[in-house]
Amino acid sequence: MALGSPFNESEFSNAMIDTGWQRKKDERPGEILDAALDLFVEKGFRATKMEDIARAAGVTKGTPYLYFENKEELFKAVVRETQVAHVTSMRERAAGHSGSATELLFALLEDWWKESGSTRLAGLCKLMMAEATNFPELAAFYYAEVIAPSRAMMTSIVEFGVARGEFRPLDVAAAVDALMAPIITSMVWNHSFGAMPGVAPVGRHDYASLMASLSLLLNGLTAR
Amino acid sequence: MALGSPFNESEFSNAMIDTGWQRKKDERPGEILDAALDLFVEKGFRATKMEDIARAAGVTKGTPYLYFENKEELFKAVVRETQVAHVTSMRERAAGHSGSATELLFALLEDWWKESGSTRLAGLCKLMMAEATNFPELAAFYYAEVIAPSRAMMTSIVEFGVARGEFRPLDVAAAVDALMAPIITSMVWNHSFGAMPGVAPVGRHDYASLMASLSLLLNGLTAR
Amino acid sequence: MALGSPFNESEFSNAMIDTGWQRKKDERPGEILDAALDLFVEKGFRATKMEDIARAAGVTKGTPYLYFENKEELFKAVVRETQVAHVTSMRERAAGHSGSATELLFALLEDWWKESGSTRLAGLCKLMMAEATNFPELAAFYYAEVIAPSRAMMTSIVEFGVARGEFRPLDVAAAVDALMAPIITSMVWNHSFGAMPGVAPVGRHDYASLMASLSLLLNGLTAR
Amino acid sequence: MALGSPFNESEFSNAMIDTGWQRKKDERPGEILDAALDLFVEKGFRATKMEDIARAAGVTKGTPYLYFENKEELFKAVVRETQVAHVTSMRERAAGHSGSATELLFALLEDWWKESGSTRLAGLCKLMMAEATNFPELAAFYYAEVIAPSRAMMTSIVEFGVARGEFRPLDVAAAVDALMAPIITSMVWNHSFGAMPGVAPVGRHDYASLMASLSLLLNGLTAR
DNA sequence: CATGAATGAGAATTCATTCAT
DNA sequence: GATGAATGAATTCTCATTCAT
Numbered sequence: 001m002a003l004g005s006p007f008n009e010s011e012f013s014n015a016m017i018d019t020g021w022q023r024k025k026d027e028r029p030g031e032i033l034d035a036a037l038d039l040f041v042e043k044g045f046r047a048t049k050m051e052d053i054a055r056a057a058g059v060t061k062g063t064p065y066l067y068f069e070n071k072e073e074l075f076k077a078v079v080r081e082t083q084v085a086h087v088t089s090m091r092e093r094a095a096g097h098s099g100s101a102t103e104l105l106f107a108l109l110e111d112w113w114k115e116s117g118s119t120r121l122a123g124l125c126k127l128m129m130a131e132a133t134n135f136p137e138l139a140a141f142y143y144a145e146v147i148a149p150s151r152a153m154m155t156s157i158v159e160f161g162v163a164r165g166e167f168r169p170l171d172v173a174a175a176v177d178a179l180m181a182p183i184i185t186s187m188v189w190n191h192s193f194g195a196m197p198g199v200a201p202v203g204r205h206d207y208a209s210l211m212a213s214l215s216l217l218l219n220g221l222t223a224r
Numbered sequence: 225m226a227l228g229s230p231f232n233e234s235e236f237s238n239a240m241i242d243t244g245w246q247r248k249k250d251e252r253p254g255e256i257l258d259a260a261l262d263l264f265v266e267k268g269f270r271a272t273k274m275e276d277i278a279r280a281a282g283v284t285k286g287t288p289y290l291y292f293e294n295k296e297e298l299f300k301a302v303v304r305e306t307q308v309a310h311v312t313s314m315r316e317r318a319a320g321h322s323g324s325a326t327e328l329l330f331a332l333l334e335d336w337w338k339e340s341g342s343t344r345l346a347g348l349c350k351l352m353m354a355e356a357t358n359f360p361e362l363a364a365f366y367y368a369e370v371i372a373p374s375r376a377m378m379t380s381i382v383e384f385g386v387a388r389g390e391f392r393p394l395d396v397a398a399a400v401d402a403l404m405a406p407i408i409t410s411m412v413w414n415h416s417f418g419a420m421p422g423v424a425p426v427g428r429h430d431y432a433s434l435m436a437s438l439s440l441l442l443n444g445l446t447a448r
Numbered sequence: 449m450a451l452g453s454p455f456n457e458s459e460f461s462n463a464m465i466d467t468g469w470q471r472k473k474d475e476r477p478g479e480i481l482d483a484a485l486d487l488f489v490e491k492g493f494r495a496t497k498m499e500d501i502a503r504a505a506g507v508t509k510g511t512p513y514l515y516f517e518n519k520e521e522l523f524k525a526v527v528r529e530t531q532v533a534h535v536t537s538m539r540e541r542a543a544g545h546s547g548s549a550t551e552l553l554f555a556l557l558e559d560w561w562k563e564s565g566s567t568r569l570a571g572l573c574k575l576m577m578a579e580a581t582n583f584p585e586l587a588a589f590y591y592a593e594v595i596a597p598s599r600a601m602m603t604s605i606v607e608f609g610v611a612r613g614e615f616r617p618l619d620v621a622a623a624v625d626a627l628m629a630p631i632i633t634s635m636v637w638n639h640s641f642g643a644m645p646g647v648a649p650v651g652r653h654d655y656a657s658l659m660a661s662l663s664l665l666l667n668g669l670t671a672r
Numbered sequence: 673m674a675l676g677s678p679f680n681e682s683e684f685s686n687a688m689i690d691t692g693w694q695r696k697k698d699e700r701p702g703e704i705l706d707a708a709l710d711l712f713v714e715k716g717f718r719a720t721k722m723e724d725i726a727r728a729a730g731v732t733k734g735t736p737y738l739y740f741e742n743k744e745e746l747f748k749a750v751v752r753e754t755q756v757a758h759v760t761s762m763r764e765r766a767a768g769h770s771g772s773a774t775e776l777l778f779a780l781l782e783d784w785w786k787e788s789g790s791t792r793l794a795g796l797c798k799l800m801m802a803e804a805t806n807f808p809e810l811a812a813f814y815y816a817e818v819i820a821p822s823r824a825m826m827t828s829i830v831e832f833g834v835a836r837g838e839f840r841p842l843d844v845a846a847a848v849d850a851l852m853a854p855i856i857t858s859m860v861w862n863h864s865f866g867a868m869p870g871v872a873p874v875g876r877h878d879y880a881s882l883m884a885s886l887s888l889l890l891n892g893l894t895a896r
Numbered sequence: 897c898a899t900g901a902a903t904g905a906g907a908a909t910t911c912a913t914t915c916a917t
Numbered sequence: 918g919a920t921g922a923a924t925g926a927a928t929t930c931t932c933a934t935t936c937a938t
Contacts, residue, residue, distance in 0.1 A: 028918090042357070043357070043358070044268075044270070044354070044355075044357075044358065045270075046268070046270030046271060047270060047358060049910090049911065049912085050911075050912060050913080051911080051912090059919075059920090060919070060920050060921060061912095061913090061920080061921060061922095062913085062914080062915085062919065062920055062921065063918085063919060063920075065912090065913070065914080066918065066919075070912075070913075071912065071913090102446070126353070126354070128416070129350070129353075129354070129412055129413075129416040129417070130268060130350075130353070130354030130355075130416070131268070132416035132417050132419070132420070133266060133267065133268075133415070133416065133419055134267065134268065134271055136420060139416070139417055139420055140420060142417075143417050143420070147417065158445075161445070166446070167445045167446060168445070168446070170440060170445060171436045171440070173433070173436075174433055174436030174437050174439075174440055175437075175440055175445055177406060177409070177429075177433060177436075177437050178406055178437040178440050178441055180409070181405035181406040181408070181409040181437070182401060182402055182405040184405075184409050184412075185401070185404070185405040185408050185409055188353055188408075188412060189353075191357070192352070192353040192354070192356035192357065192363070193352075193353070193356050193363055193366075193367050193371065195356070195357055196356070196360060196363055196364060196367070205401075209397070209398055209401060212395050212398035212401075213398050213401050213402040213405070215398075216394060216395070216398055216399055216402050216441065217402055217440065217441055217444070217445060218444060218445050218446050219444045219446055220440075220441070220442055220443045220444025220445075220446070221382075221385075221391045221392070221394060221399055221441060221442050221444075222326070222390070222391060222392070222442050222443055222444070252901080252902095273927090273928065273929090274928080274929065274930080275928080275929090283902075283903090284902070284903050284904060285903080285904065285905095285929095285930090286902075286903060286904065286930085286931080286932085287901080287902060287903075289929095289930065289931080290900095290901070290902075294929080294930075295929070295930090476897095490805070491805070491806070492716075492718070492802070492803075492805075492806065493718075494716070494718030494719060495718060495806060497931095497932065497933085498932075498933060498934085499932080499933090507898075507899090508898070508899050508900060509899080509900060509901095509933095509934090510898070510899060510900065510934085510935080510936085511897085511898060511899080513933095513934070513935080514897070514898075518933075518934075519933065519934090550894070574801070574802075576864070577798070577801075577802070577860055577861075577864035577865070578716065578798075578801070578802030578803075578864070579716070579802075580864035580865050580867070580868070581714060581715065581716075581863075581864065581867055582715065582716065582719055584868060587864070587865055587868055588868060590865070591865050591868070595865065606893075609893070614894070615893045615894060616893070616894070618888065618893060619884045619888070621881070621884075622881055622884030622885050622887075622888055623888055623893055625854060625857070625877075625881060625884075625885050626853075626854055626885040626888050626889055628857070629850075629853035629854040629856070629857040629885065630849060630850055630853040632853070632857050632860075633849070633852070633853040633856050633857055636801055636856075636860060637801075639805070640800070640801035640802070640804035640805065640811070641800075641801070641804050641811055641814075641815050641819065643804070643805055644804070644808060644811055644812060644815065653849075657845070657846055657849060660843050660846030660849075661846050661849050661850040661853065663846075664842060664843070664846055664847055664850050664889065665850055665888065665889050665892070665893060666892060666893050666894050667892045667894055668889070668890055668891045668892025668893075668894070669830075669833070669839045669840070669842060669847055669889060669890050669892075670774070670838070670839060670840070670890050670891055670892070700922085700923095721906090721907065721908090722907075722908065722909085723907080723908090731923075731924090732923070732924055732925065733908095733909090733924080733925065733926095734909085734910080734911085734923070734924060734925065735922080735923060735924075737908095737909065737910080738921095738922070738923075742908075742909075743907095743908070743909095
């Protein structure tokens with residue numbers, strides 16, 4: 001697992017004395033969630049076997065059931081846990097920003113990319129889209145907790161930009177769509193066709209590429 | 225099945241003598257592909273049962289196996305058949321266009337949306353993304369036959385626009401990414417969260433919304 | 449099919465005017481039985497598909513059912529038809545023999561071998577042994593029509609040899625067993641391990657080998 | 673299961689702590705192999721259902737798959753396990769023999785009969801012959817591990833007999849064929865027609881009958 | 897008579913889940 | 918808490934058999 005796990009500081013942890021077995025015990029759920037995230041992202045929900053998750057977490061078949069009702073609940077827990085970290089950090093960063101709307105947009109998308117787009121969380125986002133119709137309530141949760149807040153943040157920045165005359169008067173919803181589309185496309189891409197050998201170049205879908213798209217959008221393609 | 229099936233005019237059909245039973249034979253594969261497309265799009269590959277496809281096509285369990293080796297081959301056939309129609313029509317339309325690059329882009333994306341984005345084909349596109357890592361060769365086929373050509377078309381239009389001074393000199397690849405992102409996002413959206421009751425408004429992801437995004441991209445957000 | 453089919457002169461044939469279509473029609477069942485014999489011998493009962501038999505007989509899937517109730521009946525018919533020819537010819541030859549018991553035994557076993565042991569009928573014999581417990585009545589038929597008569601014939605020859613002082617007084621049943629064992633073993637062998645590439649030499653199981661075994665049995669191994 | 677199972681002392685067993693559940697684990701594979709041997713011998717490979725094997729072993733459908741990849745591997749395991757015991761005991765007995773070639777032959781065939789011919793192993797031998805063409809590699813294994821060694825043993829005894837003047841100079845291969853044919857025929861017989869009610873008397877195919885055949889072969893039928 | 901599309905019972909195999917240890 | 922043997926519902930795929938043409 002490349003980038004820091006979002007689970008080890010989750011609600012499952014505790015700050016008690018951290019000695020050997022006790023610590024082990026408290027980390028179990030986090031380790032299982034972590035392994036589950038990896039496997040769900042890699043193979044999808046149906047194709048991921050509980051036993052594989054258990055083995056990847058270093059436990060045996062029955063253990064995940066001590067912490068999670070069933071496979072579906074485990075999946076939901078993965079999504080929830082992941083988003084807790086994600087949304088929290090998004091909010092903290094947004095709150096601390098200042099400067100022009102343009103600067104804010106660049107900063108926010110940069111953070112978003114670095115925090116999520118380029119990590120396993122992007123895979124989770126793609127997975128949620130793939131499984132949304134199979135898990136309606138989970139999708140509703142994801143929508144409410146991740147998508148709507150993100151969009152609200154973007155919306156207020158665009159409105160701020162228009163208010164201060166930085167952006168011309170425009171269709172705010174459309175602008176937000178246009179601003180979010182490249183990062184969403186990139187996240188999905190990197191976990192679908194982009195993962196295939198030799199298929200990289202439908203756009204690079206890396207950070208530089210994303211920033212280039214954003215610049216184009218801000219300035220327009222049309223010659224003045 | 226709401227919008228016109230791409231299968232009924234496929235290689236499987238024939239317009240010959242149309243007498244009851246015999247007629248069935250020629251239509252069967254198309255009917256099965258059609259039912260399969262619906263169900264795969266709705267539930268994904270793993271969650272779709274062969275027997276459900278059969279029932280949806282009005283036949284029994286064994287019948288799909290008369291025409292398709294197994295579930296995976298049926299899935300591949302769905303993708304291939306669908307794309308034949310799609311890519312062909314894309315090319316025909318592109319060939320017939322004239323006018324400014326801007327007009328071309330609008331026309332092409334409009335066609336794309338009406339042809340694919342708003343139909344079950346969008347669901348297939350989303351499905352391919354969801355299943356890409358599970359079906360590498362199929363993903364390669366899809367990439368080669370659908371994605372790469374589409375992108376090539378967009379690229380030449382942008383280059384044309386730059387050449388004739390309509391667009392300012394720019395990073396063509398990034399521009400193409402930015403142009404394609406909204407329609408891709410919309411297609412995925414409409415078959416994931418967008419399909420949930422009461423979740424419409426993360427952007428409308430309809431035709432008007434798409435055109436609005438395109439306009440913004442062409443003109444920029446930034447005030448002059 | 450190498451050696452002459454036993455079916456074309458079967459009860460299914462008729463001696464009527466033999467012109468084109470009419471003839472075709474009358475040969476159908478024989479052609480199906482012939483194909484079935486080949487395939488049953490090659491693959492066994494369960495692994496042989498009705499459609500393969502039909503195809504091998506140059507007809508389509510439904511046709512065998514016009515002549516045979518079902519797969520089991522077809523199998524039984526194969527066995528019965530085959531044995532009609534076999535037992536008949538055995539009897540004719542036995543009736544015509546004269547000379548010493550030893551000469552009779554050699555002649556009879558030679559005929560047996562040439563008529564059955566070295567042809568597809570040996571495969572059928574092996575198949576009957578393999579399937580005996582699955583088809584009790586058929587096995588009973590085979591036993592009654594093929595095995596018992598063959599054995600009776602051998603028994604009377606041995607008794608004849610003892611009576612005329614050619615053989616010493618002995619356990620006739622054991623002698624018959626010992627005389628029949630090599631040819632039975634050879635028939636089974638040639639359609640099991642003997643059919644494997646590079647496995648020939650557990651005894652050659654050909655005509656010369658069979659005669660050598662017979663000679664040994666008649667003369668004994670022991671030095672005088 | 674009448675005669676002692678070859679499995680209960682196999683590598684799968686262990687004599688360790690014997691407490692309920694845990695004990696089961698070690699016995700399971702042996703119980704399944706045992707049940708499988710019975711059923712395969714009785715019905716043949718194709719006609720034997722995995723679920724029946726499971727039930728016969730006192731477990732449910734899925735359990736055999738915990739120990740054997742699939743039906744074919746289970747079949748192979750049955751053959752291999754059975755032969756381990758068989759070939760080992762054959763070798764031990766052969767090594768311990770002394771005396772004349774005639775005595776050796778009688779002793780060896782007696783052992784062979786008692787060890788294999790009259791037990792379920794004879795059924796396995798018949799099964800291997802029935803399925804040889806369906807499982808070429810398994811047949812090759814059986815040939816190499818069972819048939820070839822047995823034949824080699826017989827061959828060296830006959831050669832020994834000729835060398836010491838006990839047997840007259842003869843075609844050794846033919847002699848071995850003739851010596852082995854009765855026991856092979858008996859093994860096959862007892863698991864095909866011989867298993868049918870009221871069909872016993874094509875030779876008794878029991879121990880006494882076998883020894884009688886052997887005596888005849890050694891002494892010859894012909895009057896001196 | 898012959899065809900071959902369609903049927904549907906049946907068998908192999910998988911895997912989420914349970915529970916005695 | 919943890920284990921992992923066992924379960925059995927679920928699913929894919931096969932193929933003997935039927936019957937409208």
